Amino acid sequence: MSLSPDEVRKIAHLARLAVTDEQVAAWSGELSSILELVDQMNAADTTDVTPMAHPQHATQRLRPDVVTETDQRERFQRIAPAVERGLYLVPRVVE
Amino acid sequence: MHDRTIAELAQALARGEVSSVELTRAALDRIEARDSRYNAFITVTPDQAMSQAEAADAARAAGQAGPLAGVPFVHKDIFCTDGVRTSCGSRMLDTFVSPYDATVVRNMRAAGLVMLGKTNMDEFAMGSSNETSYYGPVKNPWDTARVPGGSSGGSAAAVAARLAPGATGTDTGGSIRQPAALCGITGLKPTYGRVSRYGMVAFASSLDQGGPMARTAEDCALLLGAMAGFDPNDSTSIDRPVDDYAAALEGTTIRGLRVGLPKEYFGEGMAPGVRAAVEAAAEVLRDQGAEVVEVSLPHSGLSVPVYYVVAPAEASSNLSRFDGVRYGHRCEQPQDIIDLYERSRAEGFGTEVKRRIMVGTYALSAGYYDAYYLKAQQIRQLISDDFRKAFEEVDVILGPTSPTTAFPIGERADDPVSMYLSDVYTIAANLAGLPALSMPAGFADGLPVGVQLVGDYFDEGRLLGVAHRYQQATDHHRQAPPGAVD
Numbered sequence: 001m002s003l004s005p006d007e008v009r010k011i012a013h014l015a016r017l018a019v020t021d022e023q024v025a026a027w028s029g030e031l032s033s034i035l036e037l038v039d040q041m042n043a044a045d046t047t048d049v050t051p052m053a054h055p056q057h058a059t060q061r062l063r064p065d066v067v068t069e070t071d072q073r074e075r076f077q078r079i080a081p082a083v084e085r086g087l088y089l090v091p092r093v094v095e
Numbered sequence: 096m097h098d099r100t101i102a103e104l105a106q107a108l109a110r111g112e113v114s115s116v117e118l119t120r121a122a123l124d125r126i127e128a129r130d131s132r133y134n135a136f137i138t139v140t141p142d143q144a145m146s147q148a149e150a151a152d153a154a155r156a157a158g159q160a161g162p163l164a165g166v167p168f169v170h171k172d173i174f175c176t177d178g179v180r181t182s183c184g185s186r187m188l189d190t191f192v193s194p195y196d197a198t199v200v201r202n203m204r205a206a207g208l209v210m211l212g213k214t215n216m217d218e219f220a221m222g223s224s225n226e227t228s229y230y231g232p233v234k235n236p237w238d239t240a241r242v243p244g245g246s247s248g249g250s251a252a253a254v255a256a257r258l259a260p261g262a263t264g265t266d267t268g269g270s271i272r273q274p275a276a277l278c279g280i281t282g283l284k285p286t287y288g289r290v291s292r293y294g295m296v297a298f299a300s301s302l303d304q305g306g307p308m309a310r311t312a313e314d315c316a317l318l319l320g321a322m323a324g325f326d327p328n329d330s331t332s333i334d335r336p337v338d339d340y341a342a343a344l345e346g347t348t349i350r351g352l353r354v355g356l357p358k359e360y361f362g363e364g365m366a367p368g369v370r371a372a373v374e375a376a377a378e379v380l381r382d383q384g385a386e387v388v389e390v391s392l393p394h395s396g397l398s399v400p401v402y403y404v405v406a407p408a409e410a411s412s413n414l415s416r417f418d419g420v421r422y423g424h425r426c427e428q429p430q431d432i433i434d435l436y437e438r439s440r441a442e443g444f445g446t447e448v449k450r451r452i453m454v455g456t457y458a459l460s461a462g463y464y465d466a467y468y469l470k471a472q473q474i475r476q477l478i479s480d481d482f483r484k485a486f487e488e489v490d491v492i493l494g495p496t497s498p499t500t501a502f503p504i505g506e507r508a509d510d511p512v513s514m515y516l517s518d519v520y521t522i523a524a525n526l527a528g529l530p531a532l533s534m535p536a537g538f539a540d541g542l543p544v545g546v547q548l549v550g551d552y553f554d555e556g557r558l559l560g561v562a563h564r565y566q567q568a569t570d571h572h573r574q575a576p577p578g579a580v581d
Contacts, residue, residue: 003457015411015456016418016433017449018441027453033512034454038467040400044474051472052479054301055287055528056552060330075194081425088420091431 002032097125097257098580101166101314104260108155108165115155115165119148119209122167126211126258133234133243135253137172138180139212147209154207163321164207168261171250172213173220174200174305175294183296184218184228184246187423187443197294198326199263199305206321211259214249218445219414220270220298222246223517226508227447234504235278236576237542241501244274244517250308251278257579261309261318265295267302268402269497269521272533275308276496276545279535281562281572282308283315286553287528288333290319291326299409300331302402302525311572312534312562316340319555338556347560350384355489357392360520366499368539373495376536376546379568380493380561390489392481397474398522399515404458404471405526410448411455417443450511479527482549491561492549495520496533500542524549532558535571543574 003011008028012019019027073086082089096104096118107113123141130136144167151165175181175193177200182188196204203210217227225233225248233248235241236256243252247264251274254262264271266284275282283306290305297303307318320340326332356377361370377387419425419439426442429435444452458467485492497517507514524531529549536546550558566572 008453011453011457011460013437014460015452016415016436016440017444017452018434018437027450030450030511031453031457034403034450034515035457037512037515038400038403038454038458041397041404041467041470041474044394044397044470044477046470046473046477049473049476051469052476053472054331055479056333058288058331058333061327061334063327072194076421079192079194079422081419081422090420091429091435093432 003028003035096121098575099260100311101163101260101309101317104166105162105317109162115148115151115209116145118165119144119167119211122211122259129256129258132239133236133252133256134231135214135233135249135256135258136212137182137184137215137230137249140179140210143179144209144211147204151207151209161206163317165209167209167211167259168203168318169211169214169250169253169259170200170263171216171247171265173216173265173296174263175296176200176213179213181213181296182229184216184230185443185445185448186229187417189229189424191422195294198291198328199322200294202324203321208321214253214262216249217246218448219296219410220246220265220267221410221447221451223269223273223514224507225249226504227445229445232504235501236579237279238501240503241542242277242504244277244497244501246270247308248274251275251280251282254278254280254308254310255576255579257575261307261314263305263322264308265303265305266525267298267406268525269518271306271308272521272531272545272547273497273517275533277501277543279543279574279576280308280310281312281315281532281534282306283319283532283555283558284524284530285319285323285555286530288331289553289555290323291329291332293326293328297413299406300413301409302406312532312559312566313344316344316559335553340556340559343556343560344563347557347564349380349561349564352380352385352491352561353489354380354385354387355390355485355492356387357395357492357494358389359392359395360494364498364516364519365495366539368500369495369498369544372537372539372544373493373546376565377493379565383564383568388489390485390492392485392523394474394477394481395523398478398526399519401471401474401478401526402522403454403515404467405475407451407455408458408468409455411452411459414448414452447511475526478523482527482529486551491558494547496545496547500539500544520547528552530555530558532562534562534565535574537571
C-alpha cells in the first residue's frame, strides 16, 4: 500500500496537522514503507478469530452514579493558553 | 552511597547510618555535577526533594516511616506531578504544569520515596532511542556516542550512571525493557492493569503500563510494591491485591522451574553477542536446576506489524486532546479554529509523533478500519493464545530483550522501520498484556546485553524471584559504566 501526496494531505487534515509540501513528499515515502511493514499482517488467517478487547477479557467496571469530582475550573484554566471570564478563547467560529 | 542499591539504602536509613536529607543532598549534587554528560533529566526538583527528604526523616524519627521512606528516585517525565512541569519530552507540553498527581506519583510519595526530578524520554514515549525528545537525546553512560534506548532512556541512563538508585518508566512496546537492556540495568513491565495509568500521559491505552527500573531485581520488587495497586480512577486497573514481591524473591527456587526458549526468536536478526548472552543465561538457570525446553510462539513474527497499527491508532486518538485550547502549545495569531488546531499541533509535535498520528489516522479512517485495526486486534488474540499454550508447558519464557546492543546516536534516526525493529522481542508481551522483565546478562564489545523473562498474568513475583536468583549467581548487574562509581 503506498500513499499519494493527495492522500497524505487528506490524512494530515483529518489529523489536524498543518503540512508543508516538503513534508508531504517525505511522508508519502515514509508512511508507505510503514504500511508495507503493516501489510505483513495479511499473512495471518484470522477467520472466526474474535478481536481482542482486553488481554484478560475484563469488562468496564460500573460505579455508583454519584458526583465524585469537585469544581476545579479555575485551577484547570490557569494552564490554558487563553481564557477570559471562565471561558476558553478560540478564534470566532460562528459569524 | 551512590553505588548502593535501594535495598541497601533502605537498610542504612533504618539503622540511622545516614539521613534522607544527606542522601538526597548528595544525589542532587551528583546530578548537578554529572548530568551534562548524559542529558538524563528534563527537570530537577531540588526544593521539593529536600522538603520530601526532611519529611521522611521526621517520619522516621517519629517511628512512622515505611521501609522505603527517604530513598531518592526519579520519575519518567510522563507521570503528571502536581506543581511540577510534565513535558512528556514534547514541545507541546514544554510549559505544562500538571494540576494533579498521577496515582503512581501519589503512591510513591505515600511510601516516603523522595523524587529528585523527572527524566528525559522519547517524545510522548514514541521511540526506541531517546532521540525524539524535544530536550535532545540522552547519552548511554556506557558509551556517550550511543543511544540509551527508549523511550524511558533518561530513567535507564540515570540509574546506570548512579545518578539515582531507581526510577519509574513506562512500557508500550518495550520502553522499560529495551533501555534497561541497553544501559545494563533491570526493568519490569508489569501485567496490563497492575499499575494505574491515571495521570500517566496516554500513548496507546491498551498497551501502556508503568513499571520500575533499578539495578537489581530486588530493587524492582521494592519499587513495584510501592507503585502497584487497584485504582478506581483507571478503568482498566485490575481489582486484585498486590503480591508481597519482596517475599516472592525469597520464596522462589530455580530447581524444577520450567524455562521455555521460543524457537522463533533464534532466527535471523539477533546479534551473535546477544544470542551468546541468552544461551549463557539459560545455562545459569539450568545449573541451578531449571528445566530448559524449546517452546513455540508461531505468531511472534507478526508482533511488529500488529503493533504499528494498534499503537499509532490509539495514539492518534489519545493525542487529539492536544488542541491548543485547554493546555499545551498554541500557535501565534490563528486565522480560524482549524488553523489554530493545525498549526498548534504541527508546531507542538515532533516528526516521529506526527508520523505515528498520520499512520493511526489513516488506519482508523473510513474504509480501512477492518483491514487494519480489526485485523490487528484479531492477530493480537492469536499472539495471546500462543503464550497461553506456552504457559501450559513452562513457567517462564526466556529470550533476548533487544536484537542488538546500544547503537550509535543518529544511526537509525532517519529510518523509522529499522528503528521499529528494535522492539521485535518486547512488543508481544504488551500485545498480550503479560508481565516481562529485562535483566543484565553480560557484555558484547563492552556494551551491556539484556535478556528478557516473560511470565504469565500477575506472575511478577516469580519473574522478579527468578531474576533475583540469577543475580545471586552472576555479577553482570554489578558492573558500572566507566567513570560512574568514582
